[in-house]
Each structure stands twice: as C-alpha cells, then as structure tokens.
Amino acid sequence: MKEFKINKKNYIKYFFLLLVFIFLVSFRIGRYPVPIKLLFRVIGSRFLPVSRNWDSTIETVIFQIRMPRIIASVFVGASLSLAGAVYQGVFKNPLVSPDILGVSSGAGFGAALGILLSFNKIGIQLSAFSFGILSVLLVYYFSSKIKESPILSLLIVGVLIGSAFTSLTSLIKYMADSNNKLPTISFWLMGGLSDLVMRDLEKIWIPIIFGILPLYLLRWRINILSLDEDEAKTLGLDTRKLRLVIIVSSTLITAFAVSISGLVGWVGLLIPHLARQIVGPDYEVLLPTSMLLGASYLLAIDNISRAITSVEIPLGIMTSLIGVPIFLLILLNKRPG
Numbered sequence: 254m255k256e257f258k259i260n261k262k263n264y265i266k267y268f269f270l271l272l273v274f275i276f277l278v279s280f281r282i283g284r285y286p287v288p289i290k291l292l293f294r295v296i297g298s299r300f301l302p303v304s305r306n307w308d309s310t311i312e313t314v315i316f317q318i319r320m321p322r323i324i325a326s327v328f329v330g331a332s333l334s335l336a337g338a339v340y341q342g343v344f345k346n347p348l349v350s351p352d353i354l355g356v357s358s359g360a361g362f363g364a365a366l367g368i369l370l371s372f373n374k375i376g377i378q379l380s381a382f383s384f385g386i387l388s389v390l391l392v393y394y395f396s397s398k399i400k401e402s403p404i405l406s407l408l409i410v411g412v413l414i415g416s417a418f419t420s421l422t423s424l425i426k427y428m429a430d431s432n433n434k435l436p437t438i439s440f441w442l443m444g445g446l447s448d449l450v451m452r453d454l455e456k457i458w459i460p461i462i463f464g465i466l467p468l469y470l471l472r473w474r475i476n477i478l479s480l481d482e483d484e485a486k487t488l489g490l491d492t493r494k495l496r497l498v499i500i501v502s503s504t505l506i507t508a509f510a511v512s513i514s515g516l517v518g519w520v521g522l523l524i525p526h527l528a529r530q531i532v533g534p535d536y537e538v539l540l541p542t543s544m545l546l547g548a549s550y551l552l553a554i555d556n557i558s559r560a561i562t563s564v565e566i567p568l569g570i571m572t573s574l575i576g577v578p579i580f581l582l583i584l585l586n587k588r589p590g
Contacts, residue, residue: 261532268545272327275552279323282556285314321449325513326555327548328457329446330520332465332510334547336503337521338528338540339468342479343499344404351507351521353408354500355415359388360511362418365425365438374448377441378512385508388414393500403493407500444515444569446555453513464506467498468540475499475536517569519576520551526583 280287287295295315297303336351344353352358363384367377392414396406422442429435477490478499511517528543551572558571 326552329510330547330551331544332506333521334524334543338525338543354411355388356385358415358418360385381512389504443567444517460506460509472536472540
C-alpha cells in the first residue's frame with residue numbers, strides 16, 4: 254500500500270517537470286523565437302550583473318509579449334482544472350465543469366455589457382468578474398429556497414441561471430454595433446490571451462490566495478464530501494459549510510480566470526477526467542495533478558493556436574477542437590469500475 258501511494262505522488266513531480274518543459278519551449282514558439290540559453294540570461298539580467306549584448310527587442314518579446322501570455326495560460330489552465338475537479342467531487346457527477354453554476358455565462362454577459370458600454374480593458378474584466386460572481390450568488394440564493402436535495406437544486410438552478418445569462422448575452426449581441434462592438438464581443442467570447450500585458454497579471458495573487466489555497470488545503474476533506482450526504486455527516490463533517498467554502502473558492506478562481514481569458518471550454522471537464530485516470534480519485538493527489546496537467550495543457554494549446562497558422566486561432570475554438578476527441582478517447586479506453 255505504501256509503495257502504491259508513493260508511485261501516485263511521484264506523478265506530481267513528473268507533471269511539474271512537464272510544465273517546466275512546456276513553459277520554456279513556449280518562448281521559442283512564434284515569430285521571434287527566443288533560445289532557452291538567451292532566455293535565462295535576459296531574465297537573469299534583471300537580478301544579476303550580466304552583460305547585455307542582445308537587442309532590446311528580445312526583452313520586449315520576453316517581458317511584454319511572451320511572459321504575460323505564458324503565465325496567464327498556466328494560471329487559467331490550473332484554475333479551471335482545479336475548479337472542475339472539485340465540482341465533480343462535490344456534485345458527484347463526472348460531467349460537471351466549472352461553469353455548471355453559471356459563472357462563465359455570467360462573466361460572458363458582464364464582458365459583453367462592458368464592451369457595449371465602451372468600458373476600457375480593466376472595466377471589461379471587472380464587469381466580467383462581477384457578473385460571474387453574481388451568477389453564482391443567484392444560483393446559491395434560489396437553490397437554498399428549494400427543499401429538495403441541495404446538490405440537485407444547485408445543478409438545476411445553475412443551468413437555469415446560466416441559460417438566462419446566455420440569453421442576455423445574445424440580446425446584447427443583437428443590440429451591438431455590427432461594425433465595431435459586435436466583432437469585439439464575439440472575439441472575447443471565443444477566448445484568447447493575445448492582448449494581455451504584465452499589468453494584467455498583478456491581480457493574480459488575489460484568487461490564488463483566496464481561491465486556490467483554501468481548496469488545496471481542504472483537498473482531503475473533498476474525499477469525504479464525495480460520499481453520500483448521511484455518511485459524510487456521520488464522520489462529523491458539516492457538509493453545508495464545507496460545500497459553501499468550496500463553491501465560493503471555485504467561483505472566485507473561475508470568474509477571475511474567465512475575466513482575463515474569455516470563454517475557454519473543456520479544460521475543466523477534460524483534465525480532471527484525465528488526471529483521475531492516471532492517479533485515481535484520491536483528492537490528495539488528484540487536485541495538484543489536475544492543476545499541473547491543466548496548466549500544461551492550456552499552455553500547449555495556446556502555443557498551437559498562435560503558431561499553427563499565420564492568423565491566430567481563438568483559444569476557445571482550439572480547446573474544443575482538441576478537447577473533444579481527447580475526451581472521447583478517454584471514455585472509449587476508460588477502465589471498468
């Protein structure tokens with residue numbers, strides 16, 4: 254038994270090394286490839302006395318173009334995968350994804366509204382984040398009024414609220430200027446990280462501390478929450494409070510991820526399934542594995558989206574085109590039991 258656990262935990266190290274490898278390779282992909290050795294020298298020059306015998310364009314490419322995009326890909330992929338893995342355990346449903354409570358639909362409406370009202374970039378992000386949070390608050394409020402199963406109520410109300418916000422987004426697209434704002438709304442809804450700058454990443458520590466950290470520290474309790482409601486309560490677990498903490502934390506990181514990347518689908522559904530096939534259902538190992546795999550996956554997809562053609566393909570389209578066949582292969586090769 255001891256050897257089995259050690260082997261499972263070793264996967265975390267392997268996937269961390271995979272993420273580091275893709276992280277470094279990402280700087281070599283694009284119109285201005287940056288060699289790994291030069292990358293270390295340029296980054297090191299910010300902290301150590303290193304002779305600067307390279308063109309200033311290299312620093313611009315690294316710090317203003319590649320670095321923000323790569324870091325954002327890692328964060329968004331890890332956040333969506335973490336939220337998806339947690340939700341699948343809490344709701345005891347393998348088809349649950351981070352947007353099950355309407356956070357993505359709410360964020361999409363918030364962004365579309367911000368674009369319609371001519372908000373600046375930060376205003377659009379704040380609007381998307383706020384409406385993503387609002388959507389989940391509405392779901393939690395209305396589901397609490399239903400006397401049926403709390404889990405089933407959350408799922409049903411989540412679908413209803415998400416559908417309502419999707420309809421409102423369609424209404425905004427119908428009202429938007431077809432020559433200017435409608436294309437901007439459509440492009441945002443397709444997802445992408447091309448216009449990020451370093452200033453956009455300064456706010457990342459907020460969801461990391463208030464969202465990711467609680468989920469990571471409570472990962473062993475999610476194993477108990479995956480049991481039947483009565484069985485979990487007999488173990489002394491306050492399922493209602495724990496579920497609330499998990500929903501709040503997952504909503505925070507999902508809303509923030511969507512606000513900076515747009516609608517990026519399939520990551521939070523596909524990656525937890527893949528991680529569960531590799532390391533099993535124990536959330537002690539499943540959560541860090543999902544985060545590392547999700548970060549590596551989205552970073553790799555983003556590299557493909559900006560390098561496969563001369564015109565960048567929206568990230569949300571690529572995650573669907575690649576995610577669907579991978580998910581189908583997982584289902585076809587899933588081990589029984």
